[in-house]
Amino acid sequence: MATDEGGLRERKKRETRFALSQAAIRLTIERGWNNVTVEDIAVAANVSERTFRNYFANKAEAIVATHVERGRRTAEALRERPAGEPLWDALVNAVVAQFEPPPGHDGAVQDGHGTVPDGYAAALQRLLAEPAVQYEVFRAHTTAQDELTAAVADRTGTDAGDLYPQTVAAVISAGIGTALTRWSRNPTGSIGTLLREVFDSIRAGLPDPR
Template sequence: MAADDDGLRERKKRETRFALSQAAIRLALERGLDAVSVADIAAAANVSERTFRNYFASKAEAVVATHVVRGQRIAETLRERPADEPLWDALTHAVVGQFEQAPGAATPPPDDRYPAALRKLLAEPAVQHEVFRAHAAARDELTVAVADRTGTAAEDLYPQVVAAMVSAGLGTALTHWSRDPAQPLGPLLRAVFDQIRPR
């Protein structure tokens, strides 16, 4: 019973974290990050400000939180892929799978303001800092996962280069997508990974 209780608590924590992140993204896109308060985000997620601060140190951290989870999941999913699957096929599946629309995720409003609002949000220095941290953490985790999969060490050059290429490819795809968020991200990611795949 205790294990079930622990599992339920962890699921509720993930749901609360996700709800706060999505509320932060939605409100920041609608109003601009500076015009949104922690109280606004907490109210939109139906929790207290104290609960928000239990999960995040800043609004920018909340905005980027979903991306952080995606980065973690890329390494986890790579480990779950079939052992005999070619590395770049497994990497492509691991990355693309994290950017499929999640239930309840923030979606673009039905007007042409979204691209400009997204670019403005991504240009915020605090958000850029959190994105940099997210990419660095994801790259480190992916380096270890690639090393494990290829029988190398995380300190070796090969897994570090592979992880750096994945990080650069993902960043390039997201930058390209932010110019036209109406385009589906999955095919764009596949196109990028097809171009950086070793021949």
């Protein structure tokens, strides 16, 4: 019973972190970096400013938390893939699943799907160019890659300190980063489709396009 309660508390904490992160992203894209306060984000997520401070030190950290949570979900999804599934298939399916629209999705842009409003791409680029956000993105990237390395090691019977799982995680992280960067510059269509295109190219050994 205690274990169930602990798991429920942890899930609720992750849900709150994700809600705050999504609110931070949406508001800063709509209003601009300098026109959004921590209080604004807390109100949008229907929590107190104190609750926000319990989770994040600043709004940049909140914005990037979505990437951290996605990394954790990807690692968890990889561990849950069928044991007999080839590693690369399992990795791609685990990654793409994190960018698929949730049930009942209302069409708003979120995590790479939905209808893109006018000016979204430019606003997103301005947000990602903020030095504070860039710093947090670097930290989040490291955390997400470490999570994936551990999951790959578990699946392949290797150690997280070995070169193999570290290389696999680095390649997957680079592929995700490439797709996200491309999509942020032209946010149309499904990012899941773009991810599969990137990973298909990697799977083929990055053949000469000529």
